[in-house]
Amino acid sequence: MSFGENLQYYRKREEITQEQLAERMEVSRQTISKWEAGTSYPEMEKIMQLCDMFSCSMDTLLRKDAQAEVVEDSAQYEEHMKRFGKAVTAGVGILILGGAFSTLLEGMNGLWKALQDIVMFPFLIVAVLTFVVAGIRHSDFTKRHPYILPFYTEEEKESFDRSFPIKIAAGIGIVLMSIVVDELQKFLPAPAGVEASAFYSFLMLLLISAGVMLLVHSGMEKSKYNIEEYNKEHDPLYRERLTPEQQRILDEESHMPLAAKWSACIMIVTTAVYLLWSLLQNAWQISWVLFPVGGLFCGIAYILLGQKK
DSSP: OOOOHHHHHHHTTTOOOHHHHHHHHOOOOOHHHHHHTSSSSOOHHHHHHHHHHTTOOOHHHHTSSSSHHHHHHHHHHHHHHHHHHHHHHHHHHHHHHHHHHHHHTSSOOOHHTTTTTHHHHHHHHHHHHHHHOOOOHHHHHHHOSSSSOOOHHHHHHHHHHHHHHHHHHHHHHHHHHHHHHHHHTTTTTTOOTHHHHHHHHHHHHHHHHHHHHHHHHHHHHOOOOOOOOHHHHOOOGGGSSSHHHHHHHHHHTTTTTTHHHHHHHHHHHHHHHHHHHHHHHOOHHHTTTHHHHHHHHHHHHHHHHHOOO
């Protein structure tokens, strides 16, 4: 595509007229028309301004196929957000599993019991490294792609919105069902060599891990579909793309907490308190209760805050 075709594509993508673009560029409408027709070209300063306005490179604007690059960006966004969501979910699950196995070893004898205080650290290290790698990759991606053209269809978003409450309810239900496991020790024996309380606490934490991972993964999926929020957070020119009325609404809503951020904070605080309490007080068999509480608050955050516009 030529420069004029790329410029016309970007302008229509932003849903602005030639007059509106001319006003932003401080030129006449006829000048914009000539640029798009390919009969004249802007100065270097104006080209740089256009690149900033449309969040594209100069090479793309002048020589490449802008539309094809947007399609490629969309595919990369989909793939990246899937990997990012899986990484965060896995990190949370690994942390809880570490506590589960530590609790199990506490109820065993001999060398296994001695390993109780050590086994948590490999899980902790792997989880932290998972978060670090995922965070760095996500930061790099957002710097390379600060703006993503909304590409999900209404049918895709509606399909997810129908399944989202079910997933949240299922996650909360699994966490609540873990409480029932504690009662099983009254009716079912534990494996030989393991204390019943430790074994059933281990099973409880496994269920909690599954429930919390479902909640976190569902939340990450919801964030993936909210491309507008992604652009708002990462595109430095997002505000300039809005009309004065949209800017006013944005200012009014800027103080509102996001469900994803609140839920992430809840899990971080829950995990930190869990580790400190367990390590300092050797309370592995009791401290697990923090995770169902944290999981419930995450679910509530996504249900309540996710509904706000």
